[in-house]
Amino acid sequence: MRNILLTIEYDGTNYAGWQVQPNGIAIQQVVETALASLLKETVRLHSSGRTDAGVHALAMPASFTTTRTIPLKAFTAGLNSFLPPDIAVREAIEVTPEFHPRREAxxxxxxxxxxxxxxxxxxxxxxxxxxxxxxxxxxxxxxxxxxxxxxxxxxxxxxxxxxxxxxxxxxxxxxxxxxxxxxxxxxxxxxxxxxxxxxxxxxxxxxxxxxxxxxxxxxxxxxxxxxxxxxxxxxxxxxxxxxxxxxxxxxxxx
Structure with a gap:
Protein backbone atom coordinates (compact mmCIF):
# COMPACT_ATOMS: atom_id res chain seq x y z
CA MET A 1 0.00 0.00 0.00
CA ARG A 2 1.41 3.37 -1.05
CA ASN A 3 0.85 6.63 0.85
CA ILE A 4 0.82 9.59 -1.55
CA LEU A 5 1.00 13.22 -0.39
CA LEU A 6 -0.39 15.80 -2.82
CA THR A 7 0.15 19.56 -2.69
CA ILE A 8 -2.99 21.16 -4.11
CA GLU A 9 -3.56 24.73 -5.26
CA TYR A 10 -7.09 26.00 -5.69
CA ASP A 11 -9.27 29.02 -6.23
CA GLY A 12 -12.05 28.57 -3.68
CA THR A 13 -14.48 31.02 -5.30
CA ASN A 14 -16.90 28.42 -6.66
CA TYR A 15 -16.68 25.88 -3.83
CA ALA A 16 -18.30 25.26 -0.45
CA GLY A 17 -14.89 24.85 1.16
CA TRP A 18 -12.35 22.05 1.32
CA GLN A 19 -14.27 19.37 3.21
CA VAL A 20 -16.96 17.19 1.63
CA GLN A 21 -20.37 18.39 2.80
CA PRO A 22 -24.04 18.04 1.80
CA ASN A 23 -24.74 21.68 0.93
CA GLY A 24 -22.36 22.26 -1.96
CA ILE A 25 -19.45 21.05 -4.04
CA ALA A 26 -16.19 20.87 -2.05
CA ILE A 27 -12.60 20.81 -3.30
CA GLN A 28 -11.99 17.48 -1.53
CA GLN A 29 -14.94 15.97 -3.40
CA VAL A 30 -13.67 17.16 -6.78
CA VAL A 31 -10.14 15.85 -6.21
CA GLU A 32 -11.40 12.49 -4.89
CA THR A 33 -13.60 12.12 -7.97
CA ALA A 34 -10.61 12.87 -10.21
CA LEU A 35 -8.51 10.33 -8.33
CA ALA A 36 -11.23 7.71 -8.78
CA SER A 37 -11.19 8.36 -12.53
CA LEU A 38 -7.41 8.07 -12.65
CA LEU A 39 -6.99 5.06 -10.35
CA LYS A 40 -10.25 3.21 -11.04
CA GLU A 41 -10.70 2.84 -7.29
CA THR A 42 -12.27 4.88 -4.49
CA VAL A 43 -9.84 6.81 -2.30
CA ARG A 44 -10.22 9.16 0.68
CA LEU A 45 -8.12 12.28 1.03
CA HIS A 46 -6.77 13.28 4.45
CA SER A 47 -5.76 16.95 4.67
CA SER A 48 -3.90 19.02 7.26
CA GLY A 49 -7.12 20.92 7.97
CA ARG A 50 -9.95 22.61 6.13
CA THR A 51 -10.73 25.92 4.47
CA ASP A 52 -14.15 27.59 4.43
CA ALA A 53 -16.28 28.44 1.42
CA GLY A 54 -14.56 31.01 -0.77
CA VAL A 55 -11.11 30.63 0.83
CA HIS A 56 -8.18 29.87 -1.48
CA ALA A 57 -5.01 27.78 -1.13
CA LEU A 58 -1.58 27.93 -2.68
CA ALA A 59 -0.49 24.69 -1.03
CA MET A 60 -3.04 22.45 0.68
CA PRO A 61 -1.40 19.12 1.61
CA ALA A 62 -3.60 16.02 1.41
CA SER A 63 -2.67 12.35 1.44
CA PHE A 64 -4.32 9.10 0.40
CA THR A 65 -3.41 5.43 0.14
CA THR A 66 -3.57 3.31 -2.98
CA THR A 67 -2.48 -0.10 -4.21
CA ARG A 68 -1.86 1.21 -7.72
CA THR A 69 1.76 1.23 -8.89
CA ILE A 70 1.51 4.01 -11.46
CA PRO A 71 4.43 6.50 -11.55
CA LEU A 72 4.27 9.61 -9.41
CA LYS A 73 4.06 11.90 -12.42
CA ALA A 74 0.57 10.51 -13.01
CA PHE A 75 -0.52 12.26 -9.80
CA THR A 76 0.47 15.64 -11.24
CA ALA A 77 0.05 15.82 -15.01
CA GLY A 78 -2.25 12.80 -15.18
CA LEU A 79 -4.53 13.82 -12.32
CA ASN A 80 -4.65 17.44 -13.47
CA SER A 81 -6.19 16.30 -16.75
CA PHE A 82 -9.26 15.24 -14.73
CA LEU A 83 -9.43 18.44 -12.65
CA PRO A 84 -11.13 21.76 -13.50
CA PRO A 85 -9.01 24.87 -14.22
CA ASP A 86 -9.45 26.26 -10.68
CA ILE A 87 -7.90 23.21 -8.96
CA ALA A 88 -4.45 21.74 -9.64
CA VAL A 89 -2.01 19.30 -8.05
CA ARG A 90 1.34 21.05 -7.89
CA GLU A 91 3.42 18.23 -6.42
CA ALA A 92 3.18 14.55 -5.49
CA ILE A 93 5.39 12.78 -2.96
CA GLU A 94 5.34 9.19 -1.79
CA VAL A 95 5.63 9.26 2.00
CA THR A 96 6.02 6.64 4.69
CA PRO A 97 2.87 4.70 5.69
CA GLU A 98 2.51 6.40 9.08
CA PHE A 99 2.52 9.96 7.70
CA HIS A 100 -0.70 11.98 8.17
CA PRO A 101 -0.86 15.70 7.19
CA ARG A 102 -2.92 16.74 10.20
CA ARG A 103 -0.78 14.97 12.79
CA GLU A 104 2.53 15.99 11.25
CA ALA A 105 1.76 19.67 10.61
Whole structure:
Protein backbone atom coordinates (compact mmCIF):
# COMPACT_ATOMS: atom_id res chain seq x y z
CA MET A 1 0.00 0.00 0.00
CA ARG A 2 1.41 3.37 -1.05
CA ASN A 3 0.85 6.63 0.85
CA ILE A 4 0.82 9.59 -1.55
CA LEU A 5 1.00 13.22 -0.39
CA LEU A 6 -0.39 15.80 -2.82
CA THR A 7 0.15 19.56 -2.69
CA ILE A 8 -2.99 21.16 -4.11
CA GLU A 9 -3.56 24.73 -5.26
CA TYR A 10 -7.09 26.00 -5.69
CA ASP A 11 -9.27 29.02 -6.23
CA GLY A 12 -12.05 28.57 -3.68
CA THR A 13 -14.48 31.02 -5.30
CA ASN A 14 -16.90 28.42 -6.66
CA TYR A 15 -16.68 25.88 -3.83
CA ALA A 16 -18.30 25.26 -0.45
CA GLY A 17 -14.89 24.85 1.16
CA TRP A 18 -12.35 22.05 1.32
CA GLN A 19 -14.27 19.37 3.21
CA VAL A 20 -16.96 17.19 1.63
CA GLN A 21 -20.37 18.39 2.80
CA PRO A 22 -24.04 18.04 1.80
CA ASN A 23 -24.74 21.68 0.93
CA GLY A 24 -22.36 22.26 -1.96
CA ILE A 25 -19.45 21.05 -4.04
CA ALA A 26 -16.19 20.87 -2.05
CA ILE A 27 -12.60 20.81 -3.30
CA GLN A 28 -11.99 17.48 -1.53
CA GLN A 29 -14.94 15.97 -3.40
CA VAL A 30 -13.67 17.16 -6.78
CA VAL A 31 -10.14 15.85 -6.21
CA GLU A 32 -11.40 12.49 -4.89
CA THR A 33 -13.60 12.12 -7.97
CA ALA A 34 -10.61 12.87 -10.21
CA LEU A 35 -8.51 10.33 -8.33
CA ALA A 36 -11.23 7.71 -8.78
CA SER A 37 -11.19 8.36 -12.53
CA LEU A 38 -7.41 8.07 -12.65
CA LEU A 39 -6.99 5.06 -10.35
CA LYS A 40 -10.25 3.21 -11.04
CA GLU A 41 -10.70 2.84 -7.29
CA THR A 42 -12.27 4.88 -4.49
CA VAL A 43 -9.84 6.81 -2.30
CA ARG A 44 -10.22 9.16 0.68
CA LEU A 45 -8.12 12.28 1.03
CA HIS A 46 -6.77 13.28 4.45
CA SER A 47 -5.76 16.95 4.67
CA SER A 48 -3.90 19.02 7.26
CA GLY A 49 -7.12 20.92 7.97
CA ARG A 50 -9.95 22.61 6.13
CA THR A 51 -10.73 25.92 4.47
CA ASP A 52 -14.15 27.59 4.43
CA ALA A 53 -16.28 28.44 1.42
CA GLY A 54 -14.56 31.01 -0.77
CA VAL A 55 -11.11 30.63 0.83
CA HIS A 56 -8.18 29.87 -1.48
CA ALA A 57 -5.01 27.78 -1.13
CA LEU A 58 -1.58 27.93 -2.68
CA ALA A 59 -0.49 24.69 -1.03
CA MET A 60 -3.04 22.45 0.68
CA PRO A 61 -1.40 19.12 1.61
CA ALA A 62 -3.60 16.02 1.41
CA SER A 63 -2.67 12.35 1.44
CA PHE A 64 -4.32 9.10 0.40
CA THR A 65 -3.41 5.43 0.14
CA THR A 66 -3.57 3.31 -2.98
CA THR A 67 -2.48 -0.10 -4.21
CA ARG A 68 -1.86 1.21 -7.72
CA THR A 69 1.76 1.23 -8.89
CA ILE A 70 1.51 4.01 -11.46
CA PRO A 71 4.43 6.50 -11.55
CA LEU A 72 4.27 9.61 -9.41
CA LYS A 73 4.06 11.90 -12.42
CA ALA A 74 0.57 10.51 -13.01
CA PHE A 75 -0.52 12.26 -9.80
CA THR A 76 0.47 15.64 -11.24
CA ALA A 77 0.05 15.82 -15.01
CA GLY A 78 -2.25 12.80 -15.18
CA LEU A 79 -4.53 13.82 -12.32
CA ASN A 80 -4.65 17.44 -13.47
CA SER A 81 -6.19 16.30 -16.75
CA PHE A 82 -9.26 15.24 -14.73
CA LEU A 83 -9.43 18.44 -12.65
CA PRO A 84 -11.13 21.76 -13.50
CA PRO A 85 -9.01 24.87 -14.22
CA ASP A 86 -9.45 26.26 -10.68
CA ILE A 87 -7.90 23.21 -8.96
CA ALA A 88 -4.45 21.74 -9.64
CA VAL A 89 -2.01 19.30 -8.05
CA ARG A 90 1.34 21.05 -7.89
CA GLU A 91 3.42 18.23 -6.42
CA ALA A 92 3.18 14.55 -5.49
CA ILE A 93 5.39 12.78 -2.96
CA GLU A 94 5.34 9.19 -1.79
CA VAL A 95 5.63 9.26 2.00
CA THR A 96 6.02 6.64 4.69
CA PRO A 97 2.87 4.70 5.69
CA GLU A 98 2.51 6.40 9.08
CA PHE A 99 2.52 9.96 7.70
CA HIS A 100 -0.70 11.98 8.17
CA PRO A 101 -0.86 15.70 7.19
CA ARG A 102 -2.92 16.74 10.20
CA ARG A 103 -0.78 14.97 12.79
CA GLU A 104 2.53 15.99 11.25
CA ALA A 105 1.76 19.67 10.61
CA UNK A 106 3.95 21.96 12.74
CA UNK A 107 2.93 25.37 11.35
CA UNK A 108 0.31 26.87 9.04
CA UNK A 109 0.74 30.12 7.16
CA UNK A 110 -2.33 32.12 6.13
CA UNK A 111 -2.37 35.42 4.26
CA UNK A 112 -5.22 37.90 4.29
CA UNK A 113 -5.16 40.39 1.39
CA UNK A 114 -6.82 43.81 1.47
CA UNK A 115 -7.06 46.07 -1.56
CA UNK A 116 -6.87 49.64 -0.25
CA UNK A 117 -7.98 52.13 -2.88
CA UNK A 118 -10.75 54.67 -3.51
CA UNK A 119 -11.56 52.69 -6.66
CA UNK A 120 -12.43 49.06 -7.22
CA UNK A 121 -10.00 46.76 -9.05
CA UNK A 122 -11.92 44.09 -10.99
CA UNK A 123 -8.93 41.75 -11.28
CA UNK A 124 -8.37 41.82 -7.50
CA UNK A 125 -11.99 41.36 -6.46
CA UNK A 126 -11.88 37.56 -6.04
CA UNK A 127 -8.73 37.47 -3.92
CA UNK A 128 -8.79 40.56 -1.71
CA UNK A 129 -11.17 42.61 0.43
CA UNK A 130 -11.68 46.03 -1.11
CA UNK A 131 -11.55 48.93 1.35
CA UNK A 132 -11.49 52.58 0.35
CA UNK A 133 -9.25 53.43 3.30
CA UNK A 134 -7.15 55.06 4.42
CA UNK A 135 -5.81 52.61 7.02
CA UNK A 136 -3.39 53.44 9.82
CA UNK A 137 -0.88 50.67 9.16
CA UNK A 138 1.34 51.57 12.13
CA UNK A 139 -1.63 51.19 14.50
CA UNK A 140 -2.51 47.87 12.88
CA UNK A 141 1.05 46.63 13.40
CA UNK A 142 0.92 47.58 17.07
CA UNK A 143 -2.34 45.69 17.47
CA UNK A 144 -1.00 42.68 15.56
CA UNK A 145 1.96 42.36 17.93
CA UNK A 146 -0.38 41.31 20.76
CA UNK A 147 -1.43 38.17 18.88
CA UNK A 148 2.00 36.52 19.06
CA UNK A 149 2.33 33.77 21.66
CA UNK A 150 -0.03 31.35 23.37
CA UNK A 151 -3.42 32.90 24.14
CA UNK A 152 -7.09 32.14 24.56
CA UNK A 153 -8.58 33.07 21.18
CA UNK A 154 -12.23 32.55 22.16
CA UNK A 155 -13.06 36.06 20.95
CA UNK A 156 -11.71 35.11 17.52
CA UNK A 157 -13.72 32.01 16.69
CA UNK A 158 -16.96 31.59 14.77
CA UNK A 159 -20.22 30.68 16.44
CA UNK A 160 -20.60 26.92 16.29
CA UNK A 161 -16.86 26.21 16.40
CA UNK A 162 -16.54 22.75 17.95
CA UNK A 163 -12.92 23.00 19.11
CA UNK A 164 -12.39 21.49 22.57
CA UNK A 165 -10.06 24.31 23.59
CA UNK A 166 -9.74 27.89 22.37
CA UNK A 167 -6.09 28.20 23.38
CA UNK A 168 -3.84 28.48 20.35
CA UNK A 169 -0.22 29.42 19.59
CA UNK A 170 0.41 32.16 17.03
CA UNK A 171 4.05 32.40 16.02
CA UNK A 172 3.85 35.71 14.18
CA UNK A 173 1.54 38.26 12.57
CA UNK A 174 3.15 40.60 10.06
CA UNK A 175 1.62 43.39 8.01
CA UNK A 176 3.19 44.62 4.79
CA UNK A 177 2.22 46.70 1.77
CA UNK A 178 2.55 45.61 -1.84
CA UNK A 179 1.32 48.52 -3.93
CA UNK A 180 -2.39 48.92 -3.20
CA UNK A 181 -2.47 45.54 -1.44
CA UNK A 182 -2.11 45.30 2.33
CA UNK A 183 -1.04 41.79 3.36
CA UNK A 184 -1.64 40.30 6.80
CA UNK A 185 0.47 37.15 7.22
CA UNK A 186 -0.41 34.91 10.15
CA UNK A 187 1.67 31.89 11.11
CA UNK A 188 0.79 29.52 13.91
CA UNK A 189 0.44 25.95 15.08
CA UNK A 190 -3.32 25.75 14.53
CA UNK A 191 -6.38 27.94 14.16
CA UNK A 192 -9.99 28.05 15.24
CA UNK A 193 -12.82 28.34 12.75
CA UNK A 194 -12.72 31.82 11.12
CA UNK A 195 -9.94 32.83 13.53
CA UNK A 196 -7.69 34.50 10.96
CA UNK A 197 -10.62 36.29 9.32
CA UNK A 198 -11.79 37.69 12.68
CA UNK A 199 -8.23 38.75 13.47
CA UNK A 200 -8.12 40.55 10.11
CA UNK A 201 -11.48 42.20 10.72
CA UNK A 202 -10.32 43.41 14.13
CA UNK A 203 -7.08 44.80 12.71
CA UNK A 204 -9.03 46.65 10.01
CA UNK A 205 -11.14 48.30 12.70
CA UNK A 206 -7.90 49.43 14.34
CA UNK A 207 -6.69 50.76 11.00
CA UNK A 208 -9.92 52.69 10.56
CA UNK A 209 -9.57 54.23 14.04
CA UNK A 210 -12.65 52.46 15.42
CA UNK A 211 -10.70 50.71 18.18
CA UNK A 212 -7.28 51.01 19.77
CA UNK A 213 -4.35 48.65 19.21
CA UNK A 214 -4.51 47.82 22.94
CA UNK A 215 -8.02 46.41 22.50
CA UNK A 216 -6.43 43.23 21.11
CA UNK A 217 -4.71 42.62 24.46
CA UNK A 218 -8.03 43.11 26.23
CA UNK A 219 -9.78 40.63 23.93
CA UNK A 220 -7.12 38.00 24.63
CA UNK A 221 -7.34 38.51 28.39
CA UNK A 222 -11.13 38.66 28.66
CA UNK A 223 -12.34 36.99 25.47
CA UNK A 224 -15.87 37.67 24.21
CA UNK A 225 -16.71 37.15 20.53
CA UNK A 226 -19.13 40.07 20.55
CA UNK A 227 -16.31 42.45 21.53
CA UNK A 228 -14.00 41.54 18.63
CA UNK A 229 -14.17 42.85 15.08
CA UNK A 230 -16.32 41.59 12.25
CA UNK A 231 -15.35 38.48 10.29
CA UNK A 232 -13.47 39.60 7.19
CA UNK A 233 -14.80 38.25 3.86
CA UNK A 234 -13.64 34.75 2.94
CA UNK A 235 -12.32 35.61 -0.51
CA UNK A 236 -9.43 37.64 0.94
CA UNK A 237 -7.93 34.61 2.72
CA UNK A 238 -5.39 32.19 1.27
CA UNK A 239 -3.64 29.20 2.83
CA UNK A 240 -0.06 29.85 1.77
CA UNK A 241 1.86 26.92 3.26
CA UNK A 242 1.74 24.07 5.76
CA UNK A 243 5.06 23.11 7.31
CA UNK A 244 5.93 19.68 8.64
CA UNK A 245 8.53 18.37 11.04
CA UNK A 246 11.13 15.94 9.79
CA UNK A 247 9.47 13.16 7.85
CA UNK A 248 10.64 10.60 5.33
CA UNK A 249 9.46 10.57 1.75
CA UNK A 250 10.28 7.67 -0.49
CA UNK A 251 10.16 9.42 -3.85
CA UNK A 252 9.23 12.86 -5.18
CA UNK A 253 7.84 14.20 -8.42
CA UNK A 254 7.43 18.00 -8.82
Missing amino acids: TEKHYRYSIHVSPNRAPLARLYSWHLRGPLDIDAMKRGAAYFAGEHDFAAFRATGCAAKTTVRVVNSVTISADGELLLIDVQGVGFLRNMVRIMAGTLVEIGLGRRSPESVRELLLSPARSAAGATAPAHGLTLVRVSFGCFNHLEKNP
